[in-house]
Amino acid sequence: MALIEIENLSVTFNAKGRLVKAVEGVSISVDAQQSFGLVGESGSGKSTILRAICGLAPMTGGAIRIGGDLVPNPRGRAFSARVQMVFQDPYASLHPRHTLDRTLSEPLSIHGIGDTDKRVMQALSDVGLPQSFRFRYPHQLSGGQRQRVAIARALMLSPAILLLDEPTSALDASVQAETLNLLNRLRTERGLTFLMVSHDLAVIDHMCDRVLVMQNGRAVEELSRQALASAQMKTDYARALFAASADRMLEP
Amino acid sequence: MTTMEWLREQNPASRWQARAGQTYLNWLRLKRNPLAMAGLLITSILLFVALFAPMLAPHDPIAQDLSQRLLPPLTSGHPMGTDEFGRDILSRILYGSRITLYIVLLVVLTAPVAGLFIGTVAGYFGGWVDAVLMRITDIFLAFPKLILALALVAVLGPGMVNAVLAIALTSWPPYARVARAETLTVRSSDYIAAVRLQGAGGGRVIWGHIMPMCLPSVIIRVTLDMAGVILTAAGLGFLGLGVQPPLPEWGAMISSGRKYLFEQWWVATMPGLAIFIVSLGFNLLGDGLRDVLDPRSSGK
Amino acid sequence: MSLLSVRNLRVSFDTETGVVEAVRGVSFDLGRERLGIVGESGSGKTMTGRSVLRLIRPPGRIAADEMRFDGVDLITASEPQMRALRGRRIAMVMQDPKYSLNPVMKVGAQLMEGLRQRDGMSRAAAHVKAVEALDAVQIRDPERVMQAYPHELSGGMGQRVMIAMMLIPNPDLLIADEPTSALDVTVQAEVLSILDGLVRDRGMGLIFISHDLRLVARFCDRVLVMYKGKIVEELAAGDLLNARHPYTKGLLNCLPRIGGARVPLPGLDRDAGWAE
Numbered sequence: 001m002a003l004i005e006i007e008n009l010s011v012t013f014n015a016k017g018r019l020v021k022a023v024e025g026v027s028i029s030v031d032a033q034q035s036f037g038l039v040g041e042s043g044s045g046k047s048t049i050l051r052a053i054c055g056l057a058p059m060t061g062g063a064i065r066i067g068g069d070l071v072p073n074p075r076g077r078a079f080s081a082r083v084q085m086v087f088q089d090p091y092a093s094l095h096p097r098h099t100l101d102r103t104l105s106e107p108l109s110i111h112g113i114g115d116t117d118k119r120v121m122q123a124l125s126d127v128g129l130p131q132s133f134r135f136r137y138p139h140q141l142s143g144g145q146r147q148r149v150a151i152a153r154a155l156m157l158s159p160a161i162l163l164l165d166e167p168t169s170a171l172d173a174s175v176q177a178e179t180l181n182l183l184n185r186l187r188t189e190r191g192l193t194f195l196m197v198s199h200d201l202a203v204i205d206h207m208c209d210r211v212l213v214m215q216n217g218r219a220v221e222e223l224s225r226q227a228l229a230s231a232q233m234k235t236d237y238a239r240a241l242f243a244a245s246a247d248r249m250l251e252p
Numbered sequence: 253m254t255t256m257e258w259l260r261e262q263n264p265a266s267r268w269q270a271r272a273g274q275t276y277l278n279w280l281r282l283k284r285n286p287l288a289m290a291g292l293l294i295t296s297i298l299l300f301v302a303l304f305a306p307m308l309a310p311h312d313p314i315a316q317d318l319s320q321r322l323l324p325p326l327t328s329g330h331p332m333g334t335d336e337f338g339r340d341i342l343s344r345i346l347y348g349s350r351i352t353l354y355i356v357l358l359v360v361l362t363a364p365v366a367g368l369f370i371g372t373v374a375g376y377f378g379g380w381v382d383a384v385l386m387r388i389t390d391i392f393l394a395f396p397k398l399i400l401a402l403a404l405v406a407v408l409g410p411g412m413v414n415a416v417l418a419i420a421l422t423s424w425p426p427y428a429r430v431a432r433a434e435t436l437t438v439r440s441s442d443y444i445a446a447v448r449l450q451g452a453g454g455g456r457v458i459w460g461h462i463m464p465m466c467l468p469s470v471i472i473r474v475t476l477d478m479a480g481v482i483l484t485a486a487g488l489g490f491l492g493l494g495v496q497p498p499l500p501e502w503g504a505m506i507s508s509g510r511k512y513l514f515e516q517w518w519v520a521t522m523p524g525l526a527i528f529i530v531s532l533g534f535n536l537l538g539d540g541l542r543d544v545l546d547p548r549s550s551g552k
Numbered sequence: 553m554s555l556l557s558v559r560n561l562r563v564s565f566d567t568e569t570g571v572v573e574a575v576r577g578v579s580f581d582l583g584r585e586r587l588g589i590v591g592e593s594g595s596g597k598t599m600t601g602r603s604v605l606r607l608i609r610p611p612g613r614i615a616a617d618e619m620r621f622d623g624v625d626l627i628t629a630s631e632p633q634m635r636a637l638r639g640r641r642i643a644m645v646m647q648d649p650k651y652s653l654n655p656v657m658k659v660g661a662q663l664m665e666g667l668r669q670r671d672g673m674s675r676a677a678a679h680v681k682a683v684e685a686l687d688a689v690q691i692r693d694p695e696r697v698m699q700a701y702p703h704e705l706s707g708g709m710g711q712r713v714m715i716a717m718m719l720i721p722n723p724d725l726l727i728a729d730e731p732t733s734a735l736d737v738t739v740q741a742e743v744l745s746i747l748d749g750l751v752r753d754r755g756m757g758l759i760f761i762s763h764d765l766r767l768v769a770r771f772c773d774r775v776l777v778m779y780k781g782k783i784v785e786e787l788a789a790g791d792l793l794n795a796r797h798p799y800t801k802g803l804l805n806c807l808p809r810i811g812g813a814r815v816p817l818p819g820l821d822r823d824a825g826w827a828e
Contacts, residue, residue: 041736041737041738041739042707042736051445054445054449055449056445056448056449075449075451076451077451079451080449080450080451081451084449084450085445085446085449087442087445087446088442089442092441092442092443093442093443093446094443095443095447095461095464096443096465097464097465099264099267099270101267102267106447106450106452106460107450107451110450110451110452110456111450111451130263132263133263134263135263135264135265135266135267135269135270136262136263136264136270137270137274140262143593150446153446157450172592172593172763173592173763173764173765173803173806173807174592174802174803174806174819174820175592176806176807177806177807177808177817177818177819177820178819180808180817181816181817181819184816185816199736199737200737201810202807202808202809202810202812203808205808205809205810205811205812206808206809206812206814206817228810228811229810229811230811240738241737241738242810244737244738244740244741245737245810260569277568277569280568280569281568284568
């Protein structure tokens with residue numbers, strides 16, 4: 001049984017009187033401890049799917065199941081202990097007026113988990129940040145460091161599933177490498193399941209076992225990593241996406 | 253470790269140290285703005301004068317001496333002259349600063365706080381909560397401030413406390429509006445999404461996450477509004493509906509000095525100058541605070 | 553002949569906690585060729601681009617031993633002289649058209665504004681020129697775009713409008729600061745090829761600022777790699793694989809590749825010595 005099951009999901013927004021179909025009839029199945037990628041350009045709906053899973057975007061059709069159970073509405077505490085998300089913009093995902101200590105201890109406080117000091121310090125060292133950063137503010141950290149804090153925060157409640165919304169697209173190349181390495185290490189150590197969104201095929205290829213290509217809210221093609229690496233796409237759009245990315249990967 | 257080093261420490265060891273360090277940096281930013289420093293000086297002088305009025309004032313502000321009435325400024329013993337009852341104007345202004353400060357503080361402690369709560373709740377929950385709260389706000393906003401204050405005072409009777417109440421009741425709507433606007437912007441941020449995803453309820457999100465982001469705008473608005481509050485209180489005093497004689501409220505002093513405006517200009521002009529300087533001081537300070545506290549400039 | 557020559561450019565900012573040096577002694581020459589400036593955030597590449605146009609306001613300060621554009625000394629030029637250069641002879645395209653186009657003016661009005669105010673053209677003549685400019689960036693329906701507001705255009709269209717707008721006065725030098733970073737991958741290729749064609753046709757000099765080393769290497773003739781305010785390596789685009797400085801090599805190697813091995817990506821071990 002798949003850990004994440006999305007069946008025929010549709011998300012339609014009402015933007016100033018116009019109906020925008022952000023996601024139309026997408027189905028995804030992710031097994032436990034697997035890493036699944038969603039790739040597409042802007043407007044493809046990939047981030048909207050993640051937000052719909054979290055309850056941050058309204059579902060207008062279809063069903064989402066985590067571990068076989070339909071997600072409750074509102075999501076509730078039990079859900080947040082199973083599913084957490086790392087957001088795209090490291091400059092916007094941490095509260096600017098809270099120290100790292102506050103940001104990391106908040107989930108513990110919400111769920112009534114004790115041993116705060118020990119857990120916060122452990123979390124910092126798990127993501128490779130020095131203990132001395134504990135009472136810094138986000139603006140005193142670099143983008144890569146902030147993203148590490150965001151990852152640490154997501155892991156405070158020991159979820160089984162991590163949703164990743166373009167976690168490295170706002171970071172410099174070298175920092176991206178470090179962050180991706182960190183994510184992979186944590187995934188192996190904790191047996192996490194990843195559902196990752198990116199516009200960068202190379203990042204998806206490096207991190208994920210299976211990929212779904214999306215365009216304009218619809219699923220275009222699902223590929224295994226081998227198929228992606230050997231350019232065995234069946235649809236034109238997937239091929240065009242590959243060409244545009246592989247083009248830049250070729251040595252100049 | 254010296255205090256400076258402790259404040260500038262890049263890796264604070266406690267929340268308290270972190271908070272103090274940021275405040276210190278904000279202070280350094282404020283210091284670079286000469287106009288803001290001027291504003292701060294003026295408001296500090298106001299505070300000082302209000303606190304130590306009994307020690308600073310050369311005469312009793314209420315004692316009348318009709319043989320000394322309407323003396324011009326720079327007469328010995330009366331640097332600012334005397335009014336129509338022979339009361340020393342300088343002393344009245346010094347004691348009047350207490351009244352001004354009292355009114356300002358009371359209004360500041362009530363109107364913005366109420367506005368902040370109403371605005372953030374309305375902005376966060378949206379829907380009918382927002383509609384109801386905003387319509388109530390609109391109703392209060394629809395009345396011209398002074399007219400509503402007048403009406404309230406007419407109903408409740410004149411006096412300082414009623415004047416404060418009237419001013420507070422007419423001042424809170426703009427804060428609600430400002431807080432709601434900030435909340436609407438902040439509400440869709442990733443960090444709010446993150447804490448909601450952790451299972452936080454509305455109360456925690458509003459109190460711990462949204463209000464701190466609204467505070468700078470509200471604080472700036474408060475300092476800029478202070479001038480307006482002082483002027484409204486002066487207006488009520490001028491009309492005889494605020495603070496009652498013989499208390500030396502500056503607006504009332506201007507009113508009673510009206511009759512002598514051409515010959516004995518100092519009776520009305522001195523309190524007028526005091527109002528002008530204090531309002532200017534708050535305005536300059538508010539402008540300076542805006543540069544320092546503006547989240548757009550400090551957040552990256 | 554050198555179009556732009558810069559010697560020992562230094563840009564610093566006065567903050568309340570001290571002086572921050574964004575650019576520390578950058579020197580280069582530019583002819584009618586394409587120069588790429590590559591670096592990560594904090595490398596000073598954007599500040600370098602802005603210094604050429606003297607777009608840095610206090611508390612920032614620009615200083616250089618020499619900064620000369622076609623004979624004009626940019627350091628000592630007066631503000632009216634700089635204004636005459638900006639737009640007319642040196643143009644700049646920035647990253648996100650959402651932020652660099654005026655959101656409350658129609659596209660057509662923005663395109664024509666410069667022509668009418670700066671060059672004193674009549675409305676009809678300016679209109680014709682504006683449509684020509686949109687044609688040059690391969691916008692198929694220029695009349696419709698003229699009547700649209702910036703937020704009604706897609707990212708790629710917006711950026712093409714930006715390029716059109718900047719190239720109307722036929723500048724000699726174009727500074728492009730991350731012009732395609734905010735665009736989708738498939739759109740990037742289109743916009744770059746349009747830019748490529750225009751730069752080639754008009755014989756302009758181009759400074760292409762980006763964080764993407766491979767992109768810059770494919771698009772430019774020469775590449776400058778910046779780190780913490782200094783140039784650490786200068787090489788011809790074709791020589792990229794023979795880069796010698798460890799920072800450049802590290803940047804090249806740390807990107808994931810489709811079909812690459814599933815091993816941890818090589819990180820960049822920053823050496824404090826590079827900043828010397």
